[in-house]
Amino acid sequence: MENLKHSSGDISQCPFHGGNTTNETNNDWWPNSLNLDILHQHDTKVNPLGEEFNYHEALKSLNVQALKEDVTKLMTDSQDWWPADWGHYGGLMIRLSWHSAGSYRVSDGRGGGGTGNQRFAPLNSWPDNASLDKARRLLWPIKKKYGDKLSWADLIILAGTIAYESMGLKTYGFAFGRTDIWQPEKDTYWGNEKEWLAPSDERYNDVEDASTMENPLAAVQMGLIYVNPEGVNGKSDPAKTALHIRETFARMAMDDEETAALTAGGHTVGKAHGNGDASILGPEPEAAPIENQGFGWSNPTGTGVGRDTVTSGIEGAWTTEPTKWDNGFFDLLFGYEWELTKSPAGATQWAPINIKEEDKPVDVEDPSIRLNPMMTDADMAMKVDPIYREICEKFSKDHQYFSETFARAWFKLTHRDMGPKVRYYGPDVPSEDLIWQDPIPIGKKEYDVNLVKEKISNTDLTIAELVSTAWDSARTYRGSDMRGGANGARIRLAPQKDWAGNEPERLAKVLNVLTPIATEFGISIADTIVLAGNVGVEKAIKNAGFNTTVPFTTGRGDATDEMTDAASFEPLEPVADGYRNWLKQEYIVSPEEMMLDKTQLLGLTAPEMTILIGGMRVLGTNYGGTKHGVFTDNEGALTNDFFVNLTDMGNTWKSVGEGLYEIRDRKTDAFKWSATSVDLVFGSNSILRSYAEVFAQDDNKEKFVHAFVKAWAKVMNADRFDVK
Incomplete structure (x- = not known):
């Protein structure tokens, strides 16, 4: 935008602020307000x-x-x-x-x-x-x-x-x-640090103990992929670096052998670049001037490219022939002793002692020149750590x-x-x-769904039991890496069957009823669990005075213990579930923020979250059967009562401590309902309240039912890539 001049000669400000002023967003003004941007x-x-x-x-x-x-x-x-x-x-x-x-x-x-x-x-x-x-x-x-x-x-x-x-x-x-x-x-979330490569201490309780790295992070410093190649906090100590490598790669789902293979294989080819002064590089792409057209880190040294390239600051190749897949990494790592040195850019690296001329790699531009190879602290860790060394010696042979x-x-x-x-x-x-692909066999697709539903409907299982079990099976899905979900029915296997959030006793009771039904019809337990949830929802819809069928797609399979890497499923264990009003323990992050995180992983929108929360409350699916947020006198009916009573101005709301609240009659002060902060945020947050008001309207009772069914089916089918 062109700057305009006032008659006084002052330059006026462009009316579009575009991120150049402070306190310009709602979250700047009200930092404690729930930020829905993640959705x-x-x-x-x-x-x-x-x-x-x-x-x-x-x-x-x-x-x-x-x-x-x-x-x-x-x-x-x-x-x-x-x-x-x-x-x-x-x-x-x-x-x-x-x-x-x-x-x-x-x-x-x-x-x-x-x-x-x-x-x-x-x-x-x-x-x-x-x-x-x-x-x-x-x-x-x-x-x-x-x-x-x-x-x-x-x-x-x-x-x-x-x-x-x-x-x-x-x-x-x-x-x-x-x-x-x-x-x-x-x-x-990549970390709280306000500067690139801030000391590792900021994301560890104790940097000496690699396992204390803040979850869910997997890199040792802001702006790194995994570990600092110069050592922990830039201080060379291969033994300590090895411990951080092990933790970092474990958080990337790699075991020791995979970690050693990737480290050695990644450094079998190519080179690091540090032949110059890293401090004079231009800004990164996002900070570079517009004429750079998305390029960053411009280098004014010499040609700025080729042998003058500066990237990590470390300089040199790892092997004698850096464009060939061979065992050169191990030949040099184990074939020579190494000593600490500095690159031209001042980075700490390791150099071989008394290396033969023929073992040196040639210059990237002039093959008549041979230069020293190098190793990083991460490479030396493969030699120093006894576990990594044993693996690498096997590779070398x-x-x-x-x-x-x-x-x-x-x-x-x-x-x-x-x-x-x-x-x-x-x-x-x-x-x-x-096994890391979480394989699931294809389930039976052709069978009489209505007969199975009738069989389930005639059991003594309650609406809350049917719906909660289906939800717990499906809620493990996360769109970040497409893991989890109801397909496979891994909720009946270790470790999921024992997760506190799945209420193991209630889960076992439901599975004991549903498993014989699955066997009788020759279908998967996975399909049966989802069908049971649908039966519960349909019963609740009838209790509310409507008649709607929940969509269902057959064909889920049942995974086995042999198909399940139990350890890799541990990170999927829920520690909170706003949809069932449950929190395993108190956390630094609020229950509302944890609800948003789960909602985003499930692939749901903010309106869909609102709809599901309101419906799950009146269905009585709270963990342990608590009554928090169950704003209805007709539990088990899929009504819009949660929203009606949340927005009723005949009520007052009172904090009673520890994230719990009471809703009382404004005139008589009589107790009506209890609630958690997760419940009340749908009335306090202006965006969420706007959704709640839509479904509290007298003309939207049936609209709410249809919206709930659509959102419910979305969660149940989130992992059905075989039919998408």
Whole structure:
């Protein structure tokens, strides 16, 4: 906008503030107000491809072979504006893929490469992702050529996989199917630090104990993918670094062997860049001037590229032949003693003692020059830590075993957040079912649903028992990595059957009734549990004076213990559920915020959350049968009473401590109902109250029933990728 001058000569301010003033948002003015932004992301309005676009349909016309050939050619098509090290972009593309996929954490399933989120802030400007802006621009001609048939998310991961293949690794496979997002993921919590690479102490109770890292984080510092390559807080100590590597990679769902394989395999090719002064680099992409057009970290030293490149500050290759898949990493790590030194940029790294000239890698520009290789603290950890050393020594003696182990670990790293195998597309999808894919057999599809429903309806199970069990089975779903959900009926297996939030005694009672019914009809328990929930909802609808059938799709299967990695399901255990008005214990985060987090993971909108909360309360599904928020005298009927009584001005509301409240008659002060903060936020938050008022209206009783059924079915079918 052009600045205008007043007659006095003063320059007027543009009436559009655009983020340049302080205290301009509601949350700046009222920081304690519940922020619903987490539920307002990835709206269809921000998607330039339109609501009707289906990426998995578009993939059917993708020429995969031609694409792979183009990506392979790119690896050795060096560009003057960003020349390839040794004429091969393999190392750069592997780092691009790795840093995209490596942001995944198993605790909440967020991060990872499944959405192409590396294109946006903050990831595109993390210090650990320096120069990856160039890698994405190198891929742009390929993305432009294949258009909507190829997502950025798929291309970014494919680039690293093809890079390994072009350098000699036989990869395990590759799957397309990742769908792009079109704006930053504000729902992902990356830490509270206010500066990049702030000391690790800020996210640990005790940095000496790696396990005390704040959940759900998986990286040791703000702006890093996993650990500081110079050591904990930049202080070299390979033994301590090993402990932090183990914790970090465990939070990325990797065991010790996978961790060692990925560390060694990631550093078998490519190099680190620190041949210059890191302090004079230009700002990151999000802070760079407009003429940079999305490029960041401009380097004024020499040519600024090639041997003058500065990225991490560490300088050098790990192996003698950095564009070849071999055992060179182990040959040098175990073949030489190493000493601490500094890179030209001042970073701490390790240098070999008395290395043979022929074991040195050549310069990236001039093959007549040989330079020292280097190792980071993370690499030295593989030699110092006794567990990692034993694994790496085994790898060093058996290159084939190392290659196969790495290929599988790389596939897991780059596909862990894609969800069930049914979402995989392409000719290179491995036929093997892997336990971390949470495999589920296909269930029976053709049977008389109404007969099963009648059988369930005639049992002594209550509406609350039927609905609660179905909800508990389905609520484990999280759209961040497409894990959990009702399909598989893992609620009957360890560890879920023993989770406190699932009320094990009540769960066992319900399963003892439903399992014989499933056996009688030859159908899955998973289908039976969901059908039972639907039966409960339909009974409640009739009790409210309406008659509506809840949609149901057959075909769920039953997972077995052998198909279930019990340990990997522990992070899915609920510690709070606003929908059933339950909190395992007191937490720093409010119950309302935890409700929003669960709602976002379930893929629900704010109106859908409101509808489900109001319905679940009057159905009597509270944990343990508590009456908090059950604002009705007709429990078990799907009425809009929750909203009617919440907004009734004949009431007063009084805090009675510990997050509990009483609702009393305004005239007589007689006690009417009890409530939690989760209940009352639907009356206090202006946005949520606007939704509550809609469903409290006299003309929206039936509208509420239909809206509840639609939202309920959405949760029950959230994990049904086989029918989507």
